[in-house]
Amino acid sequence: MSGVPERMRGVYLPGDSTAVVRDVAVPEPGPGELLVRVGASGICGSDIGYIYRGYKGHRGEEGAAYRGVVAGHEPAGIVVAAGPQARRFRPGDRILAYHIVGCGVCHNCRGGWMISCTSPVRAAYGWQRDGGHADYILVDERTAIALPDELSFVDGALIACGFGTAYEGLHRLGVTGSDDVVVVGLGPVGLAAGMIARGMGARRVIGVEPSVARRGWAEGLGLFDATTHPDDAGEVVAEATAGVGAQAVIDCSGSRAGRSTAIELTAEWGRVSLVGEGGTLETEVSDALLHKQLTLHASWVTSVQGMEQITADLVRWGLRPEAVVSDRFDLDQADEAYRLAAGESRGKVVLIPERRNHA
Incomplete structure (x- = not known):
């Protein structure tokens, strides 16, 4: 992959109210996947409650729902490589990602409600597959939503969940x-x-x-x-x-x-x-x-179609989600960012790769 480094940073949550940055390999896109350079990745309250503080159950599941992957399920960025069978998006396209990859064939998935997929192959970014708290993320093309030029990567990250x-x-x-x-x-x-x-x-x-x-x-x-x-x-x-x-x-x-x-x-x-x-x-x-x-x-999040609709509506209304962001951190500052988000943050806290100072 031309111009893409071999190594990157990824943030992991050990479950003891800390965030750890590790050096990991940049993945290669497989069939139907996109390699995306992350422009912004939000910190979600559900990650704080269920993973960061050590409670790993979710939806009544026994054992750990979090599988020790790169954290973060609110990514937005730019496509840098497309794997075989990727049909819609190409390098240079700006996207955000609906944060659940469902089985694709059940009733909920066929209606765009992958959040409610109950198949054992269901995987959420930052929970069961690597998420957006990294320099790069592999995105299943089925979950990619076009990010209009009128919206920033931070806007896209906020749309992706909250x-x-x-x-x-x-x-x-x-x-x-x-x-x-x-x-x-x-x-x-x-x-x-x-x-x-x-x-x-x-x-x-x-x-x-x-x-x-x-x-x-x-x-x-x-x-x-x-x-x-x-x-x-x-x-x-x-x-x-x-x-x-x-x-x-x-x-x-x-x-x-x-x-x-x-x-x-x-x-x-x-x-x-x-x-x-x-x-x-x-x-x-x-x-x-x-x-x-x-x-x-x-209601539990929204559908893929709903996320596409709110993206379009925000452009039509002339509203920018990033207005609610109170603090921005680089990946290397992930521990500080999570401590703030889990404490008394005023608004939304976002990780932005290559940002060395928060504001």
Whole structure:
């Protein structure tokens, strides 16, 4: 492969709240695969919870779901080589990657929902096959999504998981210009939800977050009409909606308290979307759900087609996901980056190969 080095850096997660950079061989693309020079790779909260901190179970699986591969399932970059049988993408093309390679033949895969593939051959980037925290990554062409010139590699990395997750949750709610939208939890996915709700034309977008630092970061982005601590959320939402409540509420917190807040803030006949991983859902049923005639939705990321759609929509809306990024690190700074992402980061944390100083 002309111009491609033989060795590269790859970040691994031993499961003890550290990130380790190793020198590894640059892979060669096989049939239907693309070798991609990584332009940006996001750090996801699910990696922190399930891998970085040592809890390796996922989806009720026994044993380790993480197989000691290069971490990172939010990659975007430029194709530098295409293997045999690659049909669509060629060297020089800019792509992001849907982060699950499914079996390709089951009902879910045939509908683009490789996230829900249950075949034993299903493999997620950064979990069961090498991911994007490296200088180069092998991408199955079936998971590659064209990255428009209007969007950066950082934009693409964010679409590859968090923005896809937020999009699907809001898409299920059918957000329109007549809706007041409340976003509970202003981590990276919550920030994505605020931006997408704005793009969808929501009448008002209100953010709920206990962290002062995260509320401050969210307020500076100009995506929310108001942000509030959960303790004050009822009053803030009531004032904004003349006491009615919000027609569409999305919980991105993944916490019992956040989900309870989401249900509480929803108007009669309103819709609630749950997208945050982990935790539990506990609620009084009659007054909170039945008597308010609520509809609850739960979604897990999005489909390949959904990710293509949100990519196109962001261009049409003139919105840039990278606005929610608060910190950028080089691969050599992966341990520092993960410590920040697992702690009190204000917004999204991204790894950018060859970037020596974060900002």
